[in-house]
Amino acid sequence: MKSMEELKLIRERMKVTNGARHDQRQTQIVIGMGTCGIGAGARNTLLAVMNELTLLDLDNVSVTQTGCMGMCEREPLLEIRTIEGESYLYAHVDAERARRIVANHVQLGQPMTQWIIKRGQEAERWANEKRSLHLSTNPVD
């Protein structure tokens, strides 16, 4: 290594790989992975999201899963939470929709309104409620 520039290059290169090692301080994509979600093809949705993130070289995004949100008939469900705290819940997200949501909403900041079933604080509160309900029914030792 000859200079500070090279150190900087390594830093930039590693940023992508280390992006996942943060406590959710970035745009979050949350995918419903309950039995209902998986049954409706949520694994394909997840893989499509990750492929698209790879293609577009987006690293400031975290992808997590969550349990049943209580709207099984609309699975696969996908929620986008922005850094500003905005929340958008998408329904019936197959692989194709997932790709377009990542490309338009996550990358360009243009929500795909036609597939959104809840948005804003309301969606977040609702999702949290469902999540804590789900957590509290889990057995605790």
Add this chain to the structure above:
Amino acid sequence: MRFIRSHILICSGSNCQLRGSLSIMHALEAELIKKGLYQEIRIVETGCLGLCEKGPGMVVYPEGVMYTRVTLADIPEIVEEHLLKGRFVRRLMTQPADGEDKLTPLNMSPFFIKQKRVVLKNCGLINPESIEEYIAAGGYQSLAMALDQYSPDQVIQIVKDSNLRGRGGAGFPTGRKWDFTRRAEGTEKYLICNADEGEPGTFKDRLIIEGDPHLVLEGMSLAAYAIGADKGIIYVRGEYDLSIKRLEQAIRQARESGLLGRNILGSEFSFDIDVCLGAGAYVCGEETALIESIEGKRGEPRLKPPYPAQAGLWGKPTSVNNVETLANIPSIIEHGAEWFRSIGTATSSGTKVFTLTGNVVNAGLIEVPMGITLREVIMEIGGGIPGGRQFKMAQTGGTSGGCLAEEHLDVPMDYESLSQYGSSLGSGALLIMDDSHCIVDLTKCFLRFFVHESCGQCTPCREGTAQLYNIVDKISKGRAAGSDIDLIEKLSRTMQISPLCALGQTAPIPVLSAFQYFGPEVRAHLRGTCPAGICNMKGALANADS
């Protein structure tokens, strides 16, 4: 580059490895392959997460969920529930859920919230075996900055202004030590990193090295640049297999990247590091005995002065610094002296890494700002005393530190406050004992260690430690008289001023403090009773003068 949605950091520090963290890692890998998740998730070996008692530990990101006491049988459940479906395996989680049953982030759990991680900033976050991960976390930036912008004198001035004091036990101001070494005559100078951590109950240097070896190397490079040394030596305990392996690997990586060797980062500065293994003598942690040992001689302390800064290794000016001291340097250069002084108290700046051992729930590795109270450390971070027992004693600073009682729980942990009560920060060991232990019995244990480890060179230490042990042994058998306690006092005062090195000078500290703060319990032994019921009093003599 492929998008990785989750990183699983598995502690591969020596404590967790002993609890099987490596086989857990392999099982996890196999399970991910089986479930077809291997391409999406990365498994990373990392340094100590702190909860050694509850190992093996792992953290799953991006959620930041920490699982402890993970067994092989838990792996399928973690993969199926958490990594596939996003449901946390709550029975393995350490962090509590708050009122609404929502997850508390890792850094908000009681174990972490009171901590301030400067030395351990990367520990448990990066892979210690990858120089690229260290660089990605900002590593070697301070070295590059110092070589580019600061003269050696400026580096010394920053460290002086930061008020950093040695973290190995003596607490000597680091900047002044470097200044002496820099100003000493001669062009050939040495920097030694003291990783001969021999104090019983101390394993912080080991876990710092295992968790972030490059941080120590960067600190050493900065120190060498400041004092004008082109050769560094890490004197590390021979038993520290993993530390040695990771240091040697880190040195190799740094050489390959041109961060060690000739003309580092294109500057005039050249520096290289060797690892030298100790053979396990406690006295070799004393800097002059350590130097003798490196020179191939028997590890015995030298008569001072001259100090190593004037005539150290091979008679050349040498600075000997502790691992933790050096690991503070990159952050001080990066953030400045004022930032460092803003942490801790007015006279003791920065943080201190402690190893929490004994009767405490969260035994392990912690880093806290100077000036935190013992109570906060034991009751909040440490999680209190297990088994419903009562707190009895805390020994700060390792076996050569003072024994403090319950009335000292609110003493701030810094150099000055602890020395007021006859104790010290020492090497950073914190031994917590509950009320099932006898203070006389504990003191006897400490003294047996010193008898064993005294190098025998000077009489006050060689004979003094043995006599102290004999007298305390007598007390523990109920055969001592009140005059024996006076004798201990007198002998201890002599030992505190006459031996050649700190081993003998500090050996009486645990005895003096224990006898001062636990007087009634000690005197009960003179009457033939051990209140804790530990000491064998079968041959006790009845004493009238107690």
